[in-house]
Amino acid sequence: MVGIIPKCPYVSLSDRDPEHQKNREDEEEIVKNSRVAIFSILATLLAVWTAQAATPLSPREKVELTVYNQDFALVKEQRRLELKKGLNVASLEEVAAQIDPSSVHFKSLTAPEKVRILEQNYEFDLVNPGKLLQKYVGKEVEIHQTVDFKTDEIRIKKARLLSSGYAPQPQQVRYGLRPTYQYVNYGQPLFEIDGKIYSNAPGTVVLPALPEELILKPTLSLQLESQAGGLHTTELSYMTSGIKWIADYVTLLNPDDTKLDLTGWVTLDNRSGAAYEEAKLKLIAGDVHLAGPEGVSTGPETRRDFGISDEKVKPQFIEKAFFEYHLYTLQRPATIKDNEVKQIEFATAAQIPVSKRYLYDGFQLDQRYSNWDVASYRTRPEIGAEGQTKVWVTLEFKNSKENNLGIPLPKGRIRLYKEDADKGQEFVGEDTIDHTPKDEMIKLYAGNAFDLVGSRKQVDFKIVDPSHIVEESFEITLRNHKQEEVTVTVREHLYRWREWDILKSSHPFEKKDVQTIEFPIRVPKDGEVKITYLVRYRW
Numbered sequence: 001m002v003g004i005i006p007k008c009p010y011v012s013l014s015d016r017d018p019e020h021q022k023n024r025e026d027e028e029e030i031v032k033n034s035r036v037a038i039f040s041i042l043a044t045l046l047a048v049w050t051a052q053a054a055t056p057l058s059p060r061e062k063v064e065l066t067v068y069n070q071d072f073a074l075v076k077e078q079r080r081l082e083l084k085k086g087l088n089v090a091s092l093e094e095v096a097a098q099i100d101p102s103s104v105h106f107k108s109l110t111a112p113e114k115v116r117i118l119e120q121n122y123e124f125d126l127v128n129p130g131k132l133l134q135k136y137v138g139k140e141v142e143i144h145q146t147v148d149f150k151t152d153e154i155r156i157k158k159a160r161l162l163s164s165g166y167a168p169q170p171q172q173v174r175y176g177l178r179p180t181y182q183y184v185n186y187g188q189p190l191f192e193i194d195g196k197i198y199s200n201a202p203g204t205v206v207l208p209a210l211p212e213e214l215i216l217k218p219t220l221s222l223q224l225e226s227q228a229g230g231l232h233t234t235e236l237s238y239m240t241s242g243i244k245w246i247a248d249y250v251t252l253l254n255p256d257d258t259k260l261d262l263t264g265w266v267t268l269d270n271r272s273g274a275a276y277e278e279a280k281l282k283l284i285a286g287d288v289h290l291a292g293p294e295g296v297s298t299g300p301e302t303r304r305d306f307g308i309s310d311e312k313v314k315p316q317f318i319e320k321a322f323f324e325y326h327l328y329t330l331q332r333p334a335t336i337k338d339n340e341v342k343q344i345e346f347a348t349a350a351q352i353p354v355s356k357r358y359l360y361d362g363f364q365l366d367q368r369y370s371n372w373d374v375a376s377y378r379t380r381p382e383i384g385a386e387g388q389t390k391v392w393v394t395l396e397f398k399n400s401k402e403n404n405l406g407i408p409l410p411k412g413r414i415r416l417y418k419e420d421a422d423k424g425q426e427f428v429g430e431d432t433i434d435h436t437p438k439d440e441m442i443k444l445y446a447g448n449a450f451d452l453v454g455s456r457k458q459v460d461f462k463i464v465d466p467s468h469i470v471e472e473s474f475e476i477t478l479r480n481h482k483q484e485e486v487t488v489t490v491r492e493h494l495y496r497w498r499e500w501d502i503l504k505s506s507h508p509f510e511k512k513d514v515q516t517i518e519f520p521i522r523v524p525k526d527g528e529v530k531i532t533y534l535v536r537y538r539w
Helices: 024-054 129-135
Strands: 002-004 060-068 072-083 086-093 099-108 115-123 140-148 153-163 166-171 180-185 190-193 196-198 204-207 219-226 230-241 243-253 259-270 276-285 303-305 317-322 325-330 334-336 340-353 355-360 390-398 412-419 425-433 441-465 469-480 486-493 500-505 510-513 516-523 527-538
Touching (some): 072 243, 099 219, 243 425, 317 340, 334 340, 355 441, 441 486, 441 527, 469 516
Parallel strands (some): 060 276, 243 412, 355 486
Antiparallel strands (some): 086 219, 099 230, 166 180, 276 325, 276 334, 317 325, 390 441, 412 425, 469 527, 500 527, 510 516
């Protein structure tokens, strides 16, 4: 444990000269008085620090927070500062620990033309045990040992700290220019006591004072020149990393898998090193390029309630188009604490028509050939000869107004639940979606069908012309162990080349793209269907 107290006189209760030894009562009184003095000073010092921490020089009054779903945010806040005419130094506490100092913008709203910034300094060397001990390497500290636990008698030894036992490790910062470091414990601290080296303190380490360069809170120090004295309302804005948001969706399927209800949640994760009390919260959805133009301009805006709900219930978020992205504004203040994950409902929609589909994609490429060029394997029969057996289950619905949606859906994770016979809700799978505009299809992979099995095997491979033509044939088998007939889409990848012809096929197929075909196959209950085809490649 590390204690912090001012320097006090050296007191030794073990190495006394017998000729100068005092009686026991006097010794106990000295120790008691020393201990009371030490902890009295410590309590006073902590009280002063606490008071300073609780009453910053310029507390925030209004906060606006715009969070991007790329692990950064724009912070805007208002503070009132008492400025004198001439030079001023303003210390702004409660700024984010992961602030990008190069993004800071400050102005006086009271007299914008009469106040300017001459210099700004961001002080972020915060107190922690590793950093504190590191500052005292090579310096004298005190070791307090308890001699008698009944009387709390202590012995104080002088020591020199040789190693803190901590080492700084850089941490990745996704946004901003300033690297951050975390002090990681890698061993025991080393001390020199009476000419001997100790691998750990034989007691409690007590440091004489808090180094001036270490601070309790991140502080932005501004050197201002003001032509107008008095109370100024000011605005501070800056970018910070360490805060992000994602969309989380929960859906509930009806018993026959034909409709679903959807609820969307904003999940905010704040690790920026600051709290935002009663903030006006805005969210930006889209892929913002951080190295782009300095300014962001807006285009025509269309506003809509973000969420389908009862007319009597006011929506929490209002959505509008913003530049090439979408902006969502919470219609009430929100407090986002540091190191907090907060969820806010932002969308609801009911009775969305949905289609459940089965897909068998049996092609499986041996990993040994995954990096080969197509020209290297188009005449090798072993390529693509292996197959897998799983039949995928997918859910599809259109994000349209006719389907009770028709709203921009930010990227995020969708969890799928379904009602069971007891009206309970059971988890049946999850998937992720990208940013999805209105009137686009959403396809979700829920899992693999238990009672459907597929198999795929290469039946024949023939090199018709070693430099121009090969032929390949496959047999695909579908087995249905369900109690009802199902339709399975069989997807085949014509991977050997872009020029091909299907010479024979047992079932009709549809060409999906230059190297993909699909067979819609109806498989009877407890039945089996075989699909065969012969393809010729030429190059």
